[in-house]
Amino acid sequence: MTSGLLLEPIDTPNSESSNSGQHFRPYSSANHHVTKGRYITSNDPRGYIPVYEYPLNNQWIMLDMDDGYVLWTGIWKALGNSKADIVKIIESQPDIASKLRRVRGGYLKIQGTWMPYEVALRLARRVAWPIRHELVPLFG
Template identity: 85%
Template sequence: MPSPSADTATANGARYRPFSSPNHHVTKGRYITSNDPRGYIPVYEYPLNGQWIMLDMDDGYVLWTGIWKGKPLHPDIVKMLESQPDLAPQLRRVRGGYLKIQGTWMPYEVALRLARRVAWPIRYELVPLFGYVAFQHIS
């Protein structure tokens, strides 16, 4: 499937799609929430270590909480995000409502940059989000 960052805009706005992976079963979901002006969040999703990895189909936001909690021996996400105040305006926090979508959402590019820094142990589990090449040129 096309890259989320390379996908072209459609008449309904940007559409993001996951990369194909023979090891992951990605499904579509649509979760009603009052935390989003659309009234719902349309996602591609798949499980990882008891957490849900989600990509917003329309705007490419990634549920970072699923990645962070899916990473073994994860440090505190709040401390990490507070150490980077420039991220605050880009984050969406979903509280209340459906448990599966609760947490911190961030733009695709920000999630990729952070994943390259902290999610190396689960890089192959993130292929549907970032593809196989996302972690290739990391020193």
């Protein structure tokens, strides 16, 4: 990564994470109230998803603390786009399809398409200009 790395891994040797103990954290922002959450789901081998989260346009922006996956559905809907449009983006970029994680069922807040941080950042640079200031805690 470059010096513009937006989320720094935090070493925690006794972590339960499957990602070698790396944890991710959001950037601090005076304009956003980021909280921690932990949502139980059968869609994840951990049995839960630990997240940093904050509201934006009646949607939740979420970042998985352990592996840095971003809930793209929250960003996409905060832009005012429909869920069907996510499918169009994914179909137009088949190289990212294998990297996606879909959460269906369970707690509504965590349902949707999750993607690796780098992929979400790349897409946000292309399509999320109108809410760029609201994504500071996530992408810097």
